[in-house]
Amino acid sequence: MTRRILWALPFPIALVALWHVAVVQGWMTIIPVPKDVAVELWDFAVGGVYDSVYSGTLLTHVWASSSRVLFGFLWAAAIAVPLGILIGRNARTSAMLEPTLSLLRPIPVTAWVPLVLIVFGLGAGSAVILVFIAAFYPILLSTITGVKGVPERLIEAGAMLGTSGWRMLTRVVVPASLPTILSGMRIALGFAWVVVVVGETTGVPTGLGSTITEARETSNTALIIAGMTFIGLAGFYSDKLLVLVFRLMRRNRPLIAT
């Protein structure tokens, strides 16, 4: 473990050093030196340095963004997982829904932004809707793939042991496709963070996306970089959290398909 950390450290240290030298030497203008960004990071997180409107407001903004990601993501999962199971297991549902869903899928989330803003207005609601749209397809597609990929042998084994109907889904199909569903959810959660930042640039008062947008308007470059850092951290830890939730749910059972 310590060995791994030792191997991982030199590269980011070198990057920060290069950044510092580049600013001091005048190769980059406008960008502040790393130390200034570090101070801004500290002020944003804990406060007590600049006494600006952003001092010590990190938790407010992180929570604003996280809750939007969480709601959009959970709604997407709540609809996409059952729908994916239905499409994956039932040829008629698949024939009925898949063509429409496949046509809607190539529309990028960013193309949905103007429409969503007109319908739902500027505000947090639109950000949640956009997160929902972004997270929906990866979860749906991975669920369909996972469900269709359940080995026929396991279905047969379930059937000859007396499993039928609804229980075939809950006892065999869902547990067997869970690993694939999880990987789709991880991709979806990544998209959710991309999109929440985009959504928050459209005039929402709180959130990490709105923080960096407003920081640009006041030319506070240090705050922009500080905000970016926290967006990265939030995305990283929410992925870890999702995997942890699955681990706890499966109580360390093997997360393998076959």
Next chain:
Amino acid sequence: MSSALQKTPSSRSPQSPADAATSTGSTSAIELHAVSKTFGDAGSVPSLRDIELEVAEAEFVAIVGASGCGKSTLLRIVGGLETATDGVVRVRHEDVRGPGPDRGVVFQDYGLFPWLSVRENIAYGPKQRRLPRAEVDEIADRFTEMVGLERVSARFPSELSGGMQQRVAIARVLANDPAVLLMDEPFGALDSLTRLSMQTQLRQLCSDLGCTVLFVTHSVEEAVVLADRVVVMAGGPSHGTAGHIRTVVPVDLGFPRDITEPGFNEIKRVLLAEIFAEQSAQDVA
């Protein structure tokens, strides 16, 4: 290992009064009459045609034959995993309609649930039947012990050897107290030493519990080691004729069987002659 199989905790005796009551005079556990199966459209060569076979209660019947003769299809029809195009398929005098816990299938590739532990795999069937928890626990313990896997009961299938996985699969279907045990080349993927030991264990288990077994294999020797009767199948669409039963050979040898004994080899010779006679006849035609 086999000491773990010495127990005789049979909750089911094949000649119990309950069976006699439902019986219509015969003691057949499996009845197949005029069974045919055609895959694809009606014009193609049938995989099976006019199969007639009866398996008595507590009888061990092996099916041998070349690849593509339809022996696995026949077994899957009894299991309800395939539907016969024509004919009558009955298990304990009930028409077979789809798979069910009264017909336990053991697959060559085990088909264990990878997310369940050994014990949970074995407890799966009794749980599906919604037995009380105490009874499920008792059954799971009993059958885990019966196949000698107490020490690995908390492990997952991926952590076990092939032989151990197959013992889990056998215990898993036995825990459902099935009327018949359907085994589709169950030891085909195992190395020859494991295979030998599994044959001994299975035969002991079946004698103890009085199981009715239909056992598909392409090893003639395995068939003669295990079975009371050996069904020789031949043909198959790839040979241009429908799969059919060529002959049925009784194996009148006691247990345990000695594979070096003259009687054993004589039966093996007869079976091989039957299998190859059909093949050369087809080659000529």
